[in-house]
Amino acid sequence: xxxxxxxxxxxxxxxxxxxxxxxxxxxxxxxxxxxxxxxxxxxxxxxxxxxxxxxxxxxxxxxxxxxxxxxxxxxxxxxxxxxxxxxxxxxxxxxxxxxxxxxxxxxxxxxxxxxxxxxxxxxxxxxxxxxxxxxxxxxxxxxxxxxxxxxxxxxxxxxxxxxxxxxxxxxxxxxxxxxxxxxxxxxxxxxxxxxxxxxxxxxxxxxxxxxxxxxxxxxxxxxxxxxxxxxxxxxxxxxxxxxxxxxxxxxxxxx
Amino acid sequence: xxxxxxxxxxxxxxxxxxxxxxxxxxxxxxxxxxxxxxxxxxxxxxxxxxxxxxxxxxxxxxxxxxxxxxxxxxxxxxxxxxxxxxxxxxxxxxxxxxxxxxxxxxxxxxxxxxxxxxxxxxxxxxxxxxxxxxxxxxxxxxxxxxxxxxxxxxxxxxxxxxxxxxxxxxxxxxxxxxxxxxxxxxxxxxxxxxxxxxxxxxxxxxxxxxxxxxxxxxxxxxxxxxxxxxxxxxxxxxxxxxxxxxxxxxxxxxxxxxxxxxxxxxxxxxxxxxxxxxxxxxxxxxxxxxxxxxxxxxxxxxxxxxxxxxxxxxxxxxxxxxxxxxxxxxxxxxxxxxxxxxxxxxxxxxxxxxxxxxxxxxxxxxxxxx
Numbered sequence: 001x002x003x004x005x006x007x008x009x010x011x012x013x014x015x016x017x018x019x020x021x022x023x024x025x026x027x028x029x030x031x032x033x034x035x036x037x038x039x040x041x042x043x044x045x046x047x048x049x050x051x052x053x054x055x056x057x058x059x060x061x062x063x064x065x066x067x068x069x070x071x072x073x074x075x076x077x078x079x080x081x082x083x084x085x086x087x088x089x090x091x092x093x094x095x096x097x098x099x100x101x102x103x104x105x106x107x108x109x110x111x112x113x114x115x116x117x118x119x120x121x122x123x124x125x126x127x128x129x130x131x132x133x134x135x136x137x138x139x140x141x142x143x144x145x146x147x148x149x150x151x152x153x154x155x156x157x158x159x160x161x162x163x164x165x166x167x168x169x170x171x172x173x174x175x176x177x178x179x180x181x182x183x184x185x186x187x188x189x190x191x192x193x194x195x196x197x198x199x200x201x202x203x204x205x206x207x208x209x210x211x212x213x214x215x216x217x218x219x220x221x222x223x224x225x226x227x228x229x230x231x232x233x234x235x236x237x238x239x240x241x242x243x244x245x246x247x248x249x250x251x252x253x254x255x
Numbered sequence: 256x257x258x259x260x261x262x263x264x265x266x267x268x269x270x271x272x273x274x275x276x277x278x279x280x281x282x283x284x285x286x287x288x289x290x291x292x293x294x295x296x297x298x299x300x301x302x303x304x305x306x307x308x309x310x311x312x313x314x315x316x317x318x319x320x321x322x323x324x325x326x327x328x329x330x331x332x333x334x335x336x337x338x339x340x341x342x343x344x345x346x347x348x349x350x351x352x353x354x355x356x357x358x359x360x361x362x363x364x365x366x367x368x369x370x371x372x373x374x375x376x377x378x379x380x381x382x383x384x385x386x387x388x389x390x391x392x393x394x395x396x397x398x399x400x401x402x403x404x405x406x407x408x409x410x411x412x413x414x415x416x417x418x419x420x421x422x423x424x425x426x427x428x429x430x431x432x433x434x435x436x437x438x439x440x441x442x443x444x445x446x447x448x449x450x451x452x453x454x455x456x457x458x459x460x461x462x463x464x465x466x467x468x469x470x471x472x473x474x475x476x477x478x479x480x481x482x483x484x485x486x487x488x489x490x491x492x493x494x495x496x497x498x499x500x501x502x503x504x505x506x507x508x509x510x511x512x513x514x515x516x517x518x519x520x521x522x523x524x525x526x527x528x529x530x531x532x533x534x535x536x537x538x539x540x541x542x543x544x545x546x547x548x549x550x551x552x553x554x555x556x557x558x559x560x561x562x563x564x565x566x567x568x569x570x571x572x573x574x575x576x577x578x579x580x581x582x583x584x585x586x587x588x589x590x591x592x593x594x595x596x597x598x599x600x601x602x603x604x605x606x607x608x609x610x611x612x613x614x615x616x617x618x619x620x621x622x623x624x625x
Binding site for chain 1: 510
């Protein structure tokens with residue numbers, strides 16, 4: 001009995017505050033702006049597990065996972081100031097359909113772009129992952145993208161299987177993970193739009209998987225299908241993938 | 256039983272003390288329904304973070320205690336011979352040391368009974384991930400012909416005849432004994448089964464001193480991706496699927512349901528048998544490794560009797576042609592990791608540091624009828 005009580009006391013000491021601010025729940029409120037992320041492959045919807053996609057070099061890919069963490073998600077006003085959406089963090093898990101986020105509090109006004117950072121600033125990246133409420137985009141149990149005691153988050157994970165060609169039966173795996181401070185990237189997607197005080201608009205951001213392998217670095221999976229941050233070849237590959245990402249995100253419409 | 260009960264009230268008092276938000280308190284009505292809400296922030300340790308708790312089943316002292324009685328009560332089975340604890344033994348972190356468990360009439364289960372701990376963090380249940388909540392999960396073993404072989408109407412009838420259940424269903428749920436609240440009470444009890452007391456759990460985030468030099472080397476192998484320097488492995492990559500303080504990936508899409516390359520020809524489809532998806536065939540819920548020293552035999556079918564066999568599998572016998580082997584392993588094909596005997600011993604030593612003896616001796620999870 002004594003043991004149990006001291007155990008409880010210990011737990012109390014270990015426990016973080018239970019008074020964290022609740023996060024804004026991404027539900028459709030009919031107000032503000034909804035951001036919709038759509039996974040694509042060269043203009044078609046990207047379907048997980050059951051569909052395969054052919055690269056220009058004839059390699060055939062099937063995605064089984066694609067998830068990513070962004071920060072500083074914001075609307076850019078015409079005067080270049082930024083209006084943060086919620087606390088700016090979001091976790092997008094395409095396969096699970098976690099793709100649509102409503103920000104009812106987004107103020108009315110004229111905007112010229114939507115911006116976000118793939119990945120996290122260093123302090124947050126290496127901060128305690130357990131301070132976040134269970135439904136927060138940085139909660140490690142929600143995303144499964146925290147590295148545990150090695151510290152830091154995986155900013156993006158894309159996994160699946162591939163074949164050298166449509167006729168090959170030699171199944172291989174790909175696993176592109178990007179992480180660590182140098183690999184965060186900010187993207188700004190221009191488009192002029194106006195939010196009214198009453199009513200909601202939906203911004204559709206297409207995310208084209210095939211672009212990760214295209215320009216400026218044309219990437220063949222046969223030359224490397226894994227980036228997990230350890231080892232110089234893998235880091236070089238991660239660098240190339242990130243350098244290729246300028247064309248990945250396409251803001252299609254705000255309406 | 257009285258002694259155990261007293262603990263409940265101390266727990267309740269403690270739980271209510273430093274709550275930031277006032278817990279909803281209900282006035283005691285004439286029937287004695289005045290549940291004591293448990294503050295989750297006090298139950299779940301900060302090293303694990305907050306789990307996503309079921310919204311329809313707030314934890315109360317009374318609900319947890321009722322769940323604990325039900326967990327240990329063979330009355331839940333057809334012939335009153337088998338309780339949950341018959342197959343989920345606290346001494347083994349609530350796993351079954353037998354390869355397959357024995358239910359009523361001596362029938363055997365088709366899979367190994369896994370440990371029950373930190374279930375609040377799990378998003379899928381059973382080896383094949385066929386259930387998404389503990390509430391749904393609880394009614395399965397009760398009705399499974401080779402476990403408790405009960406019908407739900409009969410369960411309700413039996414419980415209603417027992418005075419202590421009439422009393423405690425009232426206290427916990429303001430209801431007569433019924434099936435749904437049986438499931439809720441079992442869920443509540445299992446949600447409180449937190450195991451966070453191993454030495455491994457203390458070494459986070461950088462308290463290396465609690466580990467021996469060998470365990471530390473094992474930790475590095477565990478947490479490094481597979482790579483080789485001069486032909487010698489510098490990492491065995493366990494963390495992708497058994498990462499973090501929970502040693503368990505709980506996001507099904509990030510390795511929480513995966514194949515670790517046990518079979519080239521499947522005898523158990525695992526999650527594929529539930530989803531029907533070709534790319535899910537042979538994938539299973541990725542288990543936690545906490546208390547792993549206590550939970551032998553290993554894997555969904557208990558095929559490995561020892562941790563040495565498990566480590567040999569990952570080190571030397573990975574089946575790269577196993578259907579749907581997880582990408583984080585498959586990318587290394589055809590290379591085996593080939594840990595040296597010394598490295599294997601280090602990895603094993605590290606796994607042995609994950610034992611939480613307080614958890615398996617905690618009277619709060621013990622048999623309340625003893």
